[in-house]
Amino acid sequence: MKLSGPVMFLAVAIVSVGCQAGPSAPPADPPFRATSTIREVMQSVVAPSAQGLWDSVGRISDAKGTRDLEPRTDEEWAAVRRNAVSLLESTNLLLIPGRHVAPAGAQTLKAEDAEPGSELPPAEIEKRLTQNWATWTAMAHTLHDSASEALKAIDKKDAAWLERNGGDLDAVCESCHLVFWYPPATPR
Numbered sequence: 001m002k003l004s005g006p007v008m009f010l011a012v013a014i015v016s017v018g019c020q021a022g023p024s025a026p027p028a029d030p031p032f033r034a035t036s037t038i039r040e041v042m043q044s045v046v047a048p049s050a051q052g053l054w055d056s057v058g059r060i061s062d063a064k065g066t067r068d069l070e071p072r073t074d075e076e077w078a079a080v081r082r083n084a085v086s087l088l089e090s091t092n093l094l095l096i097p098g099r100h101v102a103p104a105g106a107q108t109l110k111a112e113d114a115e116p117g118s119e120l121p122p123a124e125i126e127k128r129l130t131q132n133w134a135t136w137t138a139m140a141h142t143l144h145d146s147a148s149e150a151l152k153a154i155d156k157k158d159a160a161w162l163e164r165n166g167g168d169l170d171a172v173c174e175s176c177h178l179v180f181w182y183p184p185a186t187p188r
Helices: 005-019 038-056 074-094 122-131 133-155 159-180
Strands: 058-062 065-069
Touching: 038 074, 038 122, 038 159, 074 133, 122 133, 122 159, 133 159
Parallel strands: none
Antiparallel strands: 058 065
């Protein structure tokens, strides 16, 4: 049987429509769920991990005299390494879209964050993050790079390198806080 032009066109159109995918499936759940706030990630992962790195090396002067502080055993180096890995990976947690700075209506808490007035309210911090996402991302990547350097120093068991990195790490943290957390400086 020979099909005429219009019938052939109709047959091709029917086959073509039948070969297309059916209705699209609803979007899948995102591969992650941002349940904790940035404040909670900072307080629970970032700050203790950074503090663990800073506290692992240095010089102590007290009633017992002056001594250098550094990891000495494999177990001590492993503990410091866990802090570096936690800090390194926390930078990814900070970049998950949809993560809020704090619960709606939250204020700066003296016991957990800083003296009232020394930091912006969480809503203002979140506004700054949203408006400057590229800067936030770049700063999180800089923190990642600093934590990566700490990890390299730890893997080489180089306490001097780890101590030098501590100053860099502090500067990375402070530069981000200056942009996003602290109120603008008022001229005196």
